Amino acid sequence: MADDHEITPWEVSNTFQEAQYEKIAKEFGAKIIDEGLREEIKYLAGEVHRFIQYDIFFAHRDLDQLLDGYKKGRKFYLYTGRGPSGKMHLGHLIPFMFTKWLQDRFDVDLIIQITDDEKYIFRDTSEADLKKYTQNNILDILSLGFKPEKTHVMIDSDNSNLLYNYGIRVAKHITASTVKSVFGLKDSDNIGKFFFTSIQSVPAFIVSAITGHNVPCLIPYAIDQDPHFKISRDILPKLGYEKPASIISKFIPSLKGSGKMSSSDETSGIYLDDDNKTIKRKLMKYAFSGGRDTMEEQRRLGANPDIDFAFNTYRMLEPDMTKVSKIYEEYRSGHILSGEMKMLAYEKITEFLETLNSRRDAVLKNMDDYRFNPERFL
Amino acid sequence: MADDHEITPWEVSNTFQEAQYEKIAKEFGAKIIDEGLREEIKYLAGEVHRFIQYDIFFAHRDLDQLLDGYKKGRKFYLYTGRGPSGKMHLGHLIPFMFTKWLQDRFDVDLIIQITDDEKYIFRDTSEADLKKYTQNNILDILSLGFKPEKTHVMIDSDNSNLLYNYGIRVAKHITASTVKSVFGLKDSDNIGKFFFTSIQSVPAFIVSAITGHNVPCLIPYAIDQDPHFKISRDILPKLGYEKPASIISKFIPSLKGSGKMSSSDETSGIYLDDDNKTIKRKLMKYAFSGGRDTMEEQRRLGANPDIDFAFNTYRMLEPDMTKVSKIYEEYRSGHILSGEMKMLAYEKITEFLETLNSRRDAVLKNMDDYRFNPERFL
Structure with a gap:
């Protein structure tokens, strides 16, 4: 490049x-x-x-x-x-x-x-x-x-x-x-x-x-x-x-925390086929946090949710924007700790992936229906 | 280029x-x-x-x-x-x-x-x-x-x-x-x-x-x-x-006379769909000749058949190599004149194109038989 x-x-x-x-x-x-x-x-x-x-x-x-x-x-x-x-x-x-x-x-x-x-x-x-x-x-x-x-x-x-x-x-x-x-x-x-x-x-x-x-x-x-x-x-x-x-x-x-998610770096993101244990481990161990270094600091100063992987992922998957605003405020103000934010994200992610997985068999069976074919536009 | x-x-x-x-x-x-x-x-x-x-x-x-x-x-x-x-x-x-x-x-x-x-x-x-x-x-x-x-x-x-x-x-x-x-x-x-x-x-x-x-x-x-x-x-x-x-x-x-035949220059070659009159005119008017400038010179010095369009075309279309050798010698030695060489080529070309034309209808009818299809190799 x-x-x-x-x-x-x-x-x-x-x-x-x-x-x-x-x-x-x-x-x-x-x-x-x-x-x-x-x-x-x-x-x-x-x-x-x-x-x-x-x-x-x-x-x-x-x-x-x-x-x-x-x-x-x-x-x-x-x-x-x-x-x-x-x-x-x-x-x-x-x-x-x-x-x-x-x-x-x-x-x-x-x-x-x-x-x-x-x-x-x-x-x-x-x-x-x-x-x-x-x-x-x-x-x-x-x-x-x-x-x-x-x-x-x-x-x-x-x-x-x-x-x-x-x-x-x-x-x-x-x-x-x-x-x-x-x-x-x-x-x-x-x-x-x-x-x-x-x-x-x-x-x-x-x-x-x-x-x-x-x-x-x-x-x-x-x-x-x-x-x-x-x-x-x-x-x-x-x-x-x-x-x-x-x-x-x-x-x-x-x-x-930064750049584009890569498919080749195991720890750069959460795979759609990661099991719940792996997801939890990745969130806890690698997820870039906008929180403070200590619990005391976090309570006192609050987090920066804008750069927080767990918060951003939660926000992406939660359609209820009022709920997201509330979490944002609580995290920013120190009412929610980093670990708690990660658990909220964890629940959102696993719920989302379960929905996806529940649809896979039906999609697989009907894969041909989605195939591009010029005649379908005529 | x-x-x-x-x-x-x-x-x-x-x-x-x-x-x-x-x-x-x-x-x-x-x-x-x-x-x-x-x-x-x-x-x-x-x-x-x-x-x-x-x-x-x-x-x-x-x-x-x-x-x-x-x-x-x-x-x-x-x-x-x-x-x-x-x-x-x-x-x-x-x-x-x-x-x-x-x-x-x-x-x-x-x-x-x-x-x-x-x-x-x-x-x-x-x-x-x-x-x-x-x-x-x-x-x-x-x-x-x-x-x-x-x-x-x-x-x-x-x-x-x-x-x-x-x-x-x-x-x-x-x-x-x-x-x-x-x-x-x-x-x-x-x-x-x-x-x-x-x-x-x-x-x-x-x-x-x-x-x-x-x-x-x-x-x-x-x-x-x-x-x-x-x-x-x-x-x-x-x-x-x-x-x-x-x-x-x-x-x-x-x-x-030189270079590669072009499809875009009318006078650079003889088209397969040229009629006999056109072919004769092209040969007489444009064909690069290895003959001499005057009949007298040609009789005395002979032609250079190697660079002569009419001879080369004749040679290409005549499968009988002994016949070709004979024509080569006669042209080279001045027994054949440029115009005569062109007429020999003319006859060869029109005969060749007639054979081609006589096959076109049958080919056209069976065009599909020639179509590339991977399965024909299996």
Whole structure:
């Protein structure tokens, strides 16, 4: 990674700090979600999802225009994705939880792209592992409860015919200079890396390509994916398609407190298949705490919940915002100790994972219903 | 094209001369076909095709090893291709005529890759034209009389699933530096160009990939395609496949005398769909002649048949080498005049094209029989 690329889809600098998000978003040319847009979302969706209220989804491109169109009867579709690089952490589900909310509230189709080709090109995962991750990750994601009739899981290797045939149309408009400057690629990188962004652009216009008329696309993603979609927005109008709109999230802090959760570091997060004992141990032993060093200090000075992994995880999983406010206040003021905060998170997490697990068998049985198929859009 | 790249698959320098072939072949690391190898071919094929005797197919890589294996019972398959960039010239058929001979004499399968994706990426052809060229070019090639049961036409856009899924395995081992130095690509070139060579490598191992055991591959091609297969030979062993062998031809001189025939210059060659009047006019008006300026000089000094378009075309299309030798001598010694040589070529060409045309309807009707389908190899 070049020194001047603090965020690329494949690496995030260790020095990356919370305070940089707005700066980065602005440098990338995205807009911060403001009060007016929140009002609009509330009007159309009936509520503003807590992830927006908590500033986790904090920026956007043309979301206002997309919602204007929606008000006038123009349905959009959602596109998000995952590179199947290993077992999933809780944090990996955040964008999908939010996407599910969008799907439910706006009653729209959703394409979930699984970029197994990307992982093959960028990592040294064996093909057998890649297959396993792909299946498990899809199962994890779908266990959130996506509607089969409006959800389209597009595994890249199963759909490379469409992806390559449309991908070269995108590729024709992207120079090597561009991917070097946008992603920090070098001449020593393989040509699969140079080409890949073309493939990730395709789902942003595939419904328009299939149906033969422009269908607006909204892409929820974490900010590290922004370079891809910045390129999509440049190229798609040249192919006769609309620029996709986007809604952009921050990274979910890792268990240890900063940066992006990694799939390869055992202690960087809580895996969806961790058992209760492991979850408790990880929370107690590794979870970055905003609390004080001693119980006495904590009682007297209170914690900083904003940087506390346990509190943040609790907040993510608890839909009742009044309850969350109360916990925030009690923790901040020293009424709740670090250990107690961790136990609250522990209960929330295990309850959440139980719900997920209870759905897995049914999803597994109906996996084919979610498969991407162009004919489902006709 | 960089100044130091006299031959790439997409451009050939105007200053390129016949005398440079051996030098280029050696620089590319290919071997000249020697007497020993000709003997071997004669032993196995029953004859040495005139294109080898005429030094049109003049170089190779590992053809000796491939034939050794064949003697021991290891069947190989053939792979060649065409970028559908326009109407086909006579010269474009030369490698296919030779490939058909190989197929017949060794009784082997043949994959003909039609790189419509390449033409899309490298040229500004409209998609409608590209479709038309693809269909017409395939029809032209198949009219040479390939056996449907052993011939597999692989249109890239119809097979991009396989091509991309296997192509990324190749791409992972090729750096941007390599394609820059081998093809003269620059940072200002599009990323489709950077990636493309991966796609052209795939047919060189696809039969091994499909069947699960190594099947040797022999690729007949014109020397401008060598950079692609030099790369294939570097990468395939890293993927567990054998290096493909190759047999390499010179360019067929254009009507006007030098360089590579172009599909875009009306007068650079004789189109397969030129009518007899056009063919006669092109030969008389544009064909580069090795004859003298006046009839008197020609009678006295004789012609240089080696650089004469009419003679070379006649030679290419006349299987009777004794007859060709006789004409060569008569033309060289001044017994035949330029105009007479052109008429001899004219008769040969029109007769050849009539045979081709008489087969087109039957081929068109059975087009599907030739379609590439992995299951045909199982």
